[in-house]
Amino acid sequence: MLETLSGLLVYVIPFGIGLLIFGLSQRRASKRAQETWNESVEAGLTEPTSLHPQIDLSLCCGSAACVTACPEHTVIGIINGKAAVVDPTACIGHGACAAACPTQAISLVFGTEKRGVELPVVSPTFETDVPGLFIAGELGGMGLIRNAINQGVQAMDSIAKLSGMKRGDRLDVLIVGAGPAGFAASLAAKDKGLRYRTIEQETFGGTVSHFPRGKLVMTAPAKLPIIGKMQFREVQKETLLGFWNEAREKAGLELSYEEQLLGVDRDGDGFIAKTSKSSYRTRAILLAIGRRGTPRKLGVPGENLSKVTYRLADPEQFAGKRVLVVGGGDSALEAAATVAEESDAIVDLSYRGDAFGRAKRKNRTRVDAAIASGRLTVRLSSQIVSITKPAVTLKTTSGPIELPNDAIIVCAGGVLPTDFLKSLGVSTTTKFGQA
Numbered sequence: 001m002l003e004t005l006s007g008l009l010v011y012v013i014p015f016g017i018g019l020l021i022f023g024l025s026q027r028r029a030s031k032r033a034q035e036t037w038n039e040s041v042e043a044g045l046t047e048p049t050s051l052h053p054q055i056d057l058s059l060c061c062g063s064a065a066c067v068t069a070c071p072e073h074t075v076i077g078i079i080n081g082k083a084a085v086v087d088p089t090a091c092i093g094h095g096a097c098a099a100a101c102p103t104q105a106i107s108l109v110f111g112t113e114k115r116g117v118e119l120p121v122v123s124p125t126f127e128t129d130v131p132g133l134f135i136a137g138e139l140g141g142m143g144l145i146r147n148a149i150n151q152g153v154q155a156m157d158s159i160a161k162l163s164g165m166k167r168g169d170r171l172d173v174l175i176v177g178a179g180p181a182g183f184a185a186s187l188a189a190k191d192k193g194l195r196y197r198t199i200e201q202e203t204f205g206g207t208v209s210h211f212p213r214g215k216l217v218m219t220a221p222a223k224l225p226i227i228g229k230m231q232f233r234e235v236q237k238e239t240l241l242g243f244w245n246e247a248r249e250k251a252g253l254e255l256s257y258e259e260q261l262l263g264v265d266r267d268g269d270g271f272i273a274k275t276s277k278s279s280y281r282t283r284a285i286l287l288a289i290g291r292r293g294t295p296r297k298l299g300v301p302g303e304n305l306s307k308v309t310y311r312l313a314d315p316e317q318f319a320g321k322r323v324l325v326v327g328g329g330d331s332a333l334e335a336a337a338t339v340a341e342e343s344d345a346i347v348d349l350s351y352r353g354d355a356f357g358r359a360k361r362k363n364r365t366r367v368d369a370a371i372a373s374g375r376l377t378v379r380l381s382s383q384i385v386s387i388t389k390p391a392v393t394l395k396t397t398s399g400p401i402e403l404p405n406d407a408i409i410v411c412a413g414g415v416l417p418t419d420f421l422k423s424l425g426v427s428t429t430t431k432f433g434q435a
Contacts, residue, residue, distance in 0.1 A: 029064075029067075029077065029078055030077070030078055030079055030080065030081075032077065033077020033078055033079050033084065033086045034077075034079055034086075036074060036077060036086040036087050037077070037079070037084065037086040037087075039360055039361045039362070040086065040087055040088060040089070040360070042361065043330075043357070043358060043359055043360045043361065044357060044358055045087075045088065045089045045330075045358070045360065046088055047088060047089070047112055047114065047115040048085070048088040048089065048091050048111075048112070050091065050093045050110070050117070050138075051091075051093030051095070051108050051109070051110055051144075052075075052085065052088065052091040052093060052108070052109065052110075053066070053075075053076065053085060053091070053097050053098060053106045053107070053108060053109075054106070054107050054108070054109045055082075055083050055084065055085065055105055055106055056105045056106075056107070057082050057105075058105075059103045059104065059105035060082045060083050060101075060103065060105040061102065061103050061105075062078055062081040062082055062083065063101075063102055063103075064078050064083070065100040065101060065102055066083050066097035066098075066100055066101050066106060067083070067097075068100070069096040069097050069099070069100035070096060070097050071096060072087075072090050072091065074086070074087040074090055075087050075088070075090050075091045075097075076097055083105070083106075093108070093144050093147070095108055095144075109431070109434055110431035110434060111430065111431040111432045111434065112432065113432055115432075116430035116431060116432045117430065117431050118418055118428050118429070118430045118431075119428060119429060119430075119431060120135050120139065120421055120426050120427070120428050121426070121427040121428060121429050122134075122135050125154075125155075125158035126151065126154065126155035126158055127158060128426045128427070129425075129426065129427050130424060130425045130426055131269075132162065132269065132270060132271065132283065132284045132285065133264075133271075133284070133285050133287070133424065133426065134155045134158065134159060134284065134285065134286045134287070135155075135286070135287045135288075135426075136148070136151035136152045136154070136155040136181040136185065136286060136287075136288050137151055137152060137177070137179065137180060137181025137182070137288045137289075137290075138179070138181070138206075138207065138289075138290045139287055139288070139289050139290065139417065145180045145208070145222070145240075146221070146222045148179065148180040148181040148184070148288075149180050149181065149183075149184040149222045149224065149230075150184075150222060151181055152180065152181035152182060152183070152184035152185035152188065152286075152288055153184050153185065153187075153188045153223075153224075153225060155181075155185060155286055156173070156185045156188035156189055156192065156194075156286070157188070159172070159173050159189075159194075159284045159286060160172075160192050160194060162283060162284055163269070164269055164270070164283050165194065165283060166193070166194070166195070169281075170195075170270060170280075170281035170282055170283060171195050171196060171197050171280055171281065171282035171283065172189070172194040172195045172196060172282070172283050172284065173189055173194055173195075173196050173197075173282060173283065173284045173285065173286055174196070174197050174198075174199070174271075174273050174280050174282040174284070174285045174286070175189065175196055175197065175198040175199070175286045175288060176198075176199055176261045176285065176286065176287050176288060176289055177198075177199075177200060177206060177287065177288035177289040177290070178198055178199075178200035178203075178204050178205070178206060178255050178257075178288075179205060179206020179207055179208065179288060179289075179290060180206065180208065181288035182198060182200070182206065182286070182288035182289075183204075183205075183206075183244060183248070183253075184222075184224055184225070185198075185286055185288055186198045186253050186255070187224055187225040187226050187227065187247070187251055187253065188225040190225075190226065190251060190252070190253060191225040191226050197256065197280060197282075198253070198254070198255045198256065199255075199256045199259040199260075199261065199275055199277075200255060200256065200257050200258075200259065201258065201259065201260040201261075201276075201289075202257070202258070203257060204241075204244070204245070204248070204255060204257065205241050205244060206289075206290060207290045208237060208240065208241065209237075209241060209313070224247060226247075226250075226251045227247045227250065227251065230243065256277070258276075259275050259276055259277045259278075260275060260276040261273060261274075261275050261287075262274045262275055262276060263423070264285065264424050267281060269283065270282055270283040270284070271283075271284075271285055273285060287421075289417060295310035295311070295410065295412070295413075295414050296410075296412040296413050296414055297410075297412075298326070298384055298410060298412065300384050300385060300386055300387060301386045301387065302386055302387030302388055303387055305387055305388075305389060307387075307389070307405075307406060307407045307408060308387065308407075308408045308410065309407070309408070309409055309410070310409070310410050310411070310412075311331075311409070311411075312331075312334075312335040312338060312339065312409055312411075315338045315339045315341075315342040315343050315345075316342065316343055318339050318343050318345040318406075318407055319343040319344055319345060320343075320344055320345065321345050321346070321406035321407050322345070322346045322348075322403070322404050322405050322406045322407070323339055323345045323346065323347045323348070323405075323406065323407045323408070323409065324347075324348045324349075324350060324384075324392055324403065324405055324407070324408045324409070325339070325347065325348070325349045325350070325408075325409045325411065326349075326350050326351075326384060326408065326409065326410045326411060326412060327351060327410065327411035327412050327413075328351035328352070328353050328356050328357075328358060328359065329358045329359055329411065329413070330358075330359050330360055330363050331411040332349065332351070332359075332409075332411035333349070333356060333359045333363040333364065333366065333367050334363055334366075335409050335411055336349040336367060336370070336376055337363065337366035337367050337369075337370050337376070339409075340370040340373075340375040340376040341366075341370065341375070347370070347375060347376045347377070348376075348377045348378075348379055348403060349367070349376060349377070349378045349379065350379045350382045350383070350384065350394055351378075351379070351380055351381075351382070352381065352382065352383045353380065353381070354380050354381050355380065379394060379396065381396060381397050382394045382395065382396045382401075383395045384408075385400065387405075387408065390404060390405070391403060391404055391405050392405040392408060
């Protein structure tokens with residue numbers, strides 16, 4: 001009897017210890033997920049900005065397969081035994097969570113019941129209700145690099161089938177945007193022998209080029225025309241852009257930078273596209289621009305000076321300079337903290353509000369640490385009123401102040417291209433938690 005009991009204990013005790021460890025691990029994971037959700041609520045960041053998971057709790061078994069599959073790691077957590085979207089704004093629409101769910105409890109949707117997401121109406125061939133005008137990539141709601149690349153190629157396949165291609169003295173297609181979708185579409189156009197022109201209002205790489213230095217860009221294998229497979233799964237921004245630049249040079253792509261599309265007029269079965277540099281007659285147009293649109297300007301004297309930028313790319317470029325960051329959201333706090341942490345710049349952060357209510361706690365903590373170390377000065381309830389080469393003037397509650405200044409980083413969001421789309425005649429629809 002004792003021998004039997006001893007034998008059982010050999011198995012029961014390790015099993016019980018394992019069960020206890022598993023339970024404690026699950027409890028800690030649930031606590032972390034709840035804390036992440038609390039931070040999102042505190043910062044007012046509870047509405048996803050693009051394609052995201054919607055979880056049917058009646059089907060969810062709490063396996064955490066979705067948590068493991070998510071490449072962003074923080075988006076989904078397990079709370080009280082059920083999956084929950086705890087960091088909504090971090091979701092990039094990868095869709096791995098839905099594929100990993102063993103009970104099909106996850107569907108991918110745009111918008112929520114409270115907040116709709118306005119998207120252009122496009123056909124399965126990526127053509128809008130304006131014949132000859134196509135949309136691919138982030139503007140259509142697909143922010144994931146792999147999806148954007150695939151859409152750019154697929155849209156060009158559809159464009160190549162239009163009547164009237166390779167005829168006359170006009171372009172076959174004008175590609176607007178040189179991010180993942182526009183880059184892939186340009187390669188596809190060249191591969192098909194189409195007469196194309198690619199314009200980009202900023203720099204090569206689109207949104208990716210403006211990510212902070214060293215940021216991990218979550219992607220997945222994709223196939224580029226002419227070049228072949230991209231095998232990256234988790235790669236830093238610089239590595240990915242380096243690969244793209246090599247591919248661009250190898251393929252002999254010609255891109256026009258700092259050229260913005262201003263308007264489009266109908267021209268028979270094609271268009272006349274007016275840009276900030278020229279005018280083009282073209283059979284088709286592919287819009288491969290981001291949903292962030294054009295950076296929002298401050299509208300103050302001196303804003304056109306070269307020292308004013310609208311995104312942080314490399315903090316080291318500000319070494320030894322007097323820098324002013326403008327904004328109160330996560331991008332502004334991240335920019336200010338990063339420059340303060342990674343360079344010897346003198347950094348000021350100006351925000352018109354009296355508190356950083358729209359930023360996540362981790363970014364507010366970084367700012368607090370930079371303030372405590374003397375590397376950053378925060379100026380709440382302040383606004384820029386004018387900019388000169390050597391200085392910047394702020395309006396504050398105690399009166400105007402002038403700060404010596406070498407560089408300004410404006411993080412005031414972007415002007416969404418919705419009105420521009422409507423001016424072209426493109427219909428839009430608003431999704432409220434719909435696929």
